[in-house]
Every structure is written in structure tokens, then in C-alpha cells.
Amino acid sequence: MNFFSEKSYKENLSMKLPLKIFIHTIFWFVFLLFTVLLSMVPLIGGLSASNNLIPHLIINFLWAASIFYLFYFYFIHFFEKRQLTKYLGFSIVSSILITLLFMPMHKLIYPKFDFFNYIFFIPPMAGSFILAQCGCLVRGFENWFTNIRQKAELENRSLRNELEMLKSQINPHFLFNSLNNIDSLIHTFPDNASDSLITLSDMLRYMIYETRTDMVSLNKEIVYIKNYICLQQLRFQDPQYINITFPNLCEDIRIAPLLLIPFIENAFKYSFNAGNLPVIEISLCCKHDLLQFFCQNYYKNEKSQHERPGGVGLGNAKRRLELLYPRKHNINIVDENNIFKVELAIQLA
DSSP states (O other), rough: OOOOOOOOOOOSSSSOHHHHHHHHHHHHHHHHHHHHHHHTTTGGGGGOOOOGHHHHHHEEEEEEHHHHHIIIIHHHHHHHOHHHHHHHHHHHHHHHHHHHHHHHGGGTOOOOTTTHHHHHHHHHHHHHHHHHHHHHHHHHHHHHHHHHHHHHHHHHHHHHHHHHHHHHHSSSSHHOOOOOOHHHHHHHHHHHHHHHHHHHHHHIIIIIIITSSSSSEHHHHHHHHHHHHHHHHGOOOOGGGGEOOOSOOOOOOOOTTOOOOOHHHHHHHHHSSSSSSSEEEEEEEETTTTTEEEEEEOOOOOOOOSSOSSSSSHHHHHHHHHEEEEEEEEEEEEEEETTTEEEEEEEEO
């Protein structure tokens, strides 16, 4: 079940397109203005671009845009990953290659231009290097702006999200059902009832005390999910109603608390046995820093649109994923043929 891919998705908090266009427009306006002013100054050997200003501007603009957007879109990743040696090497090599590519075009403007002369080569190469850093700087500013907005939203929503999470964690419907199921076991299977009460107590303790931090151990999260499923199984007579596949022990990986439980709650809430077993399938796999989660359930076709799987709970879960794991998760939700399926992959590093 390898469905993880680094797919881009719409980021609600990213810098708006009009603002990006404005920043780039200002940058290129300043660049062209500087190029015009510089063309008025005679170069070495008495060469001047003032008589061929338009071709000079076109060549220089294509030259600058090539190196600028090469670093804006691609080589910025080496800088963000702190691979500074690679970044510096690519900066130097790219500046040399771009300069060698565009310098011969100046023969159209300066017939006497000797691009084999190192005196003519070094200043354009230095200019290419500077433009490369400008591309990285502009992209870095945009990313910084996006991160600031994301952090601001997380801070502004923290109190409200905490209340919403508490309400979703201590689900009254689940709590009452669990207590009723345990009560029915007290006289017939007192040992099972005692074990179930301990399980419920452990769940409440985890939800109230251990999920106050931003990240929790994935192993503890798995124990909580198993306890939830164990209590839900009290409702069903057939042991094949639910099929779960969980790892016995994951590496020392940390995850945002209660991130997966809304999908599992949704599966139990809308599950319906139409003769196909298992009705609910849940699996979790962790390989190094990649977590893969799968949840599927059958549901009744006669349910109204408001009673179909999905809704506010899953919407909030997806929103948390966008805020906590931007560009590091992929979620695929399929609702067809009375089957509701969720496939989720998260890069946790």
C-alpha cells in the first residue's frame, strides 16, 4: 500500500498571487532601470549599448530571468535543506554556464565584442551569481511570509482548536455506549467488564493529560487507537466484523496527537453489515519516517446525504493535516459502491 507522493495542494495561507506578481514586477522594473543606466556608461574598449538599447535590454532580461528563476524554483531547495556546499557549487557552476550561453549574443550588439577575453567575462559572471542569490532571496522571503501566516493562524486558533479537540476527544455518544456495554458485561462477564473499565480509564487519561503537547509518541497513539477499537468491538458479536493490521512496535517516531482517530470514528459511526466481512478494515504501517494509514468501511446505501460518511469531523482532520504537515502528506478519500475509504501517507521527519 504505497500511495505516498509529494503532490502539491492548494495552500490557503500561502502568499497571494497578486502580491507575488507585484514583488516580481518591482524587482524586474528596478533591474531594467539599472540596465538602462548602466548601458549609458562606456564599457572597456569604448563599447556602448546606448545605440542598441532594445536588443541589449532583451538579451539581458532573458539572461537575468534564466538564472533568477532557475534558483527561484529549483536550487532554493538545497539552501532550505542546509546543503550549503551543494548550493554554493551549483551557484558558481550555473553562473558560468549561463554566462557562456548568453555572452555570444552580444555579438549582435557589439561586433567587436570579444567574449573570450576574461575581462569581459568576469563582470557578467559575477552579475549572474548575484541574480541567482536574488532569486533565492525572493523565494525565501515568500516562504518566510507563508510560514509567518501559518504560525499566526495556529496561534490565533490554538484556544478554539483546543476546545474543539476536547469535544471531539471525549465523544459523549462513544462514552455512553461504552459505559452501557460495560454495564451489560458486569453480571455475565465481570472480568471482561473490569478490563473494559481499565481500558476506558486509560483512554481518558491519555486524552486529557498526554495530548497537551504538540507531538506524542506514535507507539502511544497506536495503543490509544487499539483501546478505542477494543471498546467498539463490544458492540459486535462477530469477531470478523473488524480487521485491523497494526505494527507491534514503531521506531521512536512522534506524531501530532489524535490525528487519525477521526477517520476511525467515522468508520464505526457509519458502518453497516451488508453481508460482506470484514465491515471495517484498518491498517497502519510505519517505515522509517513514513506513516501509511488505511481505513475502509461499508455503509448503508439508504442513508440520507447528511447521514453519509464524512462531514465536519473529517474536514477538521484534513485541515489539521494541512497546517501540521504542509507538503508532507497525501490523502485520498474514495466514496463509491457503499464503501468509504481513506488512504493517508505522512512524512513525519
